[in-house]
Amino acid sequence: MTDGDAEPTEDPEPAQDAEPAGDVVVPVEESSTLRNTVGYVVRQAVESGDPSTLHFVYPLSSRGTVGDEHDRAMDLLERVELWVEEDREESGALVSVETAVVGADEYLFSPGDYTDAIAGYAERKGVDRVVLDPEYRPTGTTPLLPALEREIRGTGLDVEEAPVERETRRGRLARRSGVGQFLLLFGLSAGFYLFLSGWSLKPYTIVTGAVSAGAVAATLWHVSFTGAVEPRRLTAQFGRLSLYAVFLLWEIAKANLQIAYVVLHPSLPIDPKVVEFDADVWSTVPAATLANSITLTPGTLTVDVQRRHFTIHSLTAGAREDLLDGKLERAVRFVFYGRSAARRPTPNEREEVEE
Incomplete structure (x- = not known):
């Protein structure tokens, strides 16, 4: 897979010819510094001015290509592709991205196991450089980075820890x-x-x-x-936020009319239910924006948010359908992640809603 718009794939098997020196392998796992690490490797590739391929790989600690961890891996790799697309801007022709799940055919436990999976992928792709997220901890809370760096360096690969700011301990x-x-x-x-x-x-x-x-x-x-202020990205986000404000006011006005109809109707046709779903937003500010937008729209109320997991009270079936059709969620993704993120599946399409 060589395009940021393609789906993440399993670890490819065929050997490849050696690629340009700007190519890099980046192991990924959920962390507080992953977004900045992605931005760092994209910025390096853009500034080099040479065609580069960024390989983001997710080493699976559990064996197999199905299950919760595999689903999390695929979701994270899709997010990484969106971040790359956002960061590379007009330099997209020079910077391509490939994503893969590695190590699915064996159990990964020690730094040596992870090194074998990462180095094996790098060898097949002809890449000789690895960049590590400073908060990369695939085994959970156990620090793995120093040992992993030594093991990877021992294979002959160049390894670098991304110089991004960590959260203070x-x-x-x-x-x-x-x-x-x-x-x-x-x-x-x-x-x-x-x-x-x-x-x-x-x-x-x-x-x-x-x-x-x-x-x-x-x-x-x-x-x-x-984080650092990037005027170009910030200007684009403010522009999209202005469009979102108009969209949200329109949704609030429509919802007000729907609720007014329900309240004034002699039979009071309400159908209150609580629904839960995992919203497709990936950081605190977008999640807070979506939660408050849902509450501002009459007929729905955000009861609780735990990371991406939303608990919403809906007054009518119509309000619930509008919520799960994902218009607000897609609009929030558009503001913070750009147009391509707005096309991702809605809660209904993801089939993950619980009542």
Whole structure:
């Protein structure tokens, strides 16, 4: 598989000719730094200016090509493809992506087992470089990275730990931040101040707004953003967010009319039920946006969210059908992950809804 839009495949068997030096193998597992690791290898490939193939592999710790772990692997690899598509932007012709599940024919336990699976794939693909996510822990909470690095290096492959920021282990509130975070927070604060003042451009308003925004930015720039500010991506997300706001207002207006009809109908045709499903969103802000959007839409209420697992109370069958048809979920994915993510299956299509 050589295209970011293709489906993840099982570990391919045929041997391949040696590929360009920019090619890299990246073992993946759910972690707090995986998204940044993907961004790092894509950025390296784009900056090299040479055609490159990024190989993302998921070593299965359990044997076989069916089961919960295999399903999680396929889901994660699909997400990685979407991240690559988002990051590579107009350089897509130079940077291609392949994904695969490896080690499905044996049980993986020790660092040597994982090394054999990763190195075997790299050999078949003619790749001599491996980049490791700094929080890569395929066996759970047990640290595996130092031993895995030694084992991989012993096979003759170049191995590198992605230089991305890890979450602090000591609960430290502040972190290193750049000028981009400060300027973004300053701009948002100043814009909000001008909005509250009725967009007045009098000298007094401009000066007090700048002072207030500077104080807010200086106080909060170390704790307000989780990553580096990328103006191009941020601008695109704000543009999509503007479209989403209009869409959400329209959905709220339609739902209000539907609920008004139910309330005014003599027979009060309600059908209250609680439904549960795993939303196809992958980080805190998109999940919170979806949860609040569901609650803002009359007829549905977000009762609980555990990571991706949503518990929703629906007042009518129509409100429940609209929810599970996935319009809100797809719109949220469009805002945070781009147009290609909006085409992913809805809760009904995924057939994972429980009442």
